[in-house]
Amino acid sequence: MSEESERSPNPGAPGTSRRDFLTQIGGGACAVAGVGSLVVTLDYLKPKVLFEPPTVFRAGSAVDYPEGTVRFNREQRAYVIGGGGGVFALSAVCTHLGCITRYLSDEKAIACPCHGSRFDLEGNVVHGPAPRPLPWLEVTADAAGNLVVDSSIIIPHGKVTRA
Amino acid sequence: MSPSPELHVVESTDPLAVPRRVALVRPDTRPTVRRGDERYVMTFPHLIVREVILFQAVVIALSLAAIVFDAPLEGIANPIETPNPAKAPWYFLGLQELLHYFPPIVAGVLLPGLVVLLLAVIPYARINLTAGPLWASGGKRTALALAAVTAALFALFAVFGCWPIAVPTLLTAAAMFAARGGARGGRLRRALAQVTLPEWIMTWFVVIATLLTVIGTFFRGPGWAFVWPWSGAI
Amino acid sequence: MADWLRGSAVYRSIVRHGTADTNRNRSLVIFENLFLHVHPVKVREKTLRFSHTYWLGGVTLVSSLVLIATGILLMFYYHPSVPQAYRDMKELNYVVDNGLFLRNLHRWAAHLMVFGAFLHMLRVFYHRAYRPPRQFNWVVGIILLILTLFLSYTGYLLPWDQLAFWGVSVGTNMAKEAPLVGEGIRFLLLGGNVVSENALLRFYVLHCVVLPVALLLFLSVHIWRIRKDGGVQGPPSDVDDPRPEESA
């Protein structure tokens, strides 16, 4: 690229002319600036405060949930279910692509309208494209038996809360 | 390089004569130079008028459609209530139909990504530039390979119960075999015999994409269950 | 009247050539005009045949022009906020003069553009018009197709009705499944974890500014390249020999 006469004796990098060296420095600086502004822009685009609905809600008292009761909380997109000798909560958001499932009371099943997934009342996939069971949500009961569900905390499958 | 032929310059008296360019064509030159004697016409009016007519035709057709058919507008968005069925716009219904058969990572990421990638590299893949008719070279090996690939694809899609892909795969392969030796057959078979492998693959893709889209659009009802379009359950 | 207009100093200052009655003036029509000079002055007669292109690229181009025109008009009434966006749709449908017509036009032109681009791609493929030297224009075409799909998709959310909301919810959940980057992309796209007002605003900016600008850029390259690559190429029979013979 450069002519022989411009080749300066550079002990650090033999064979690199001053022009090549400056070009590399310049190009490198542009690349660093480019990557830097990209990172900063991406960070800018990431919201820092979200005004999304609260994830903690009250679900009444444990005595409201005899074995086999299924209550659907629309706002919180969760089922609170009496079973297994206590109470547990299931997310109603289909694990496939996020549609809101429905409880079919006559079939004792949870079905998704979007691509036809079906779940049993413990959240296990009966069939359909859903890849995972419906997550169990944390349920806590105070001394008086009042239930509080936190839909942001996912607990292991089968961990029933007893009041 | 051979020496250039001798050239004579003749002055034309015909005012409408189109001057002809004389060029030395080398294999690596740009494509604008063609061998044949081509007729050229003035862009204005010939092309411009056609473009204006096209513009008018499309605008008129769209306006008529806009007068007759109304764009849909449903109830206000409600994050709690999923409509049943919830459908994407038609050009994504093929994809949504795929989601019914395959895990999301396959149907939503892998397959579409693969399609886009394959489409993008078409002009850079040697086979697309050099392929002749599929059966041009006799083709015992072609037949074997085709049968093997078809069987593998069919098995793969059948395992997932994805008949809208599995069945067209079989049909396409059948058509490909029907083209074999078609050069001496009727008109249809002669046309089929000319089709190259990339064209067969594209046709296979188009058939499947269309079928999936049509099924997703017209044959899916509540719970993404199969319905007949005339059963009114859409 | 028309003659007087053509003779006027103002008209002559804009259009320097006379009426297009000679080949010279017809050439000037093309190359003295910023927009028309994407064309050469003369075209191969064959390329005007219907079966050469089926005018599919043209149909797609015209739909995109219709979309830009109607889209700008719709923007005058649209607020990208919840629930005002939905109310604006109702207003356009029932209150604004010709609002429904414009909405319909925008919607059907969008469908036509997707459909047209797809068919155009198929015609280019089966005509093998992606061969050298048109490889790069094919890739530009694929980018245009993807941009077209994204434009439709972002536009789909804007009415903020049930169709819009769930179509976009399902679609963005699909993105979530992409390994490693999926969650991040979805979060950036929606500006949150769920489809909400942030998502509406982001889709609005993408739909009305970012994607159209990108589309216009690539469209310019696409159209310019057609001429640079030697004009449109029709069916394979149009190219008598893709490689000029080695020997003269």
Ligand code: HEM
């Ligand atoms: C936004 C969408 C697009 C528009 C508005 C558009 C517009 C056009 C127009 C007006 C032409 C002139 C010839 C014709 O009408 O066929 C053309 C040619 C071409 N287009 Fe597109 N196009 C679009 C998308 C695509 C796509 C998706 C592809 C392929 C992947 C593509 C590849 C090409 C190629 C290779 C040519 C040159 C064809 C030839 O020389 O015969 N374009 N395009």
Ligand code: FES
């Ligand atoms: S979102 Fe529930 S089955 Fe797809």
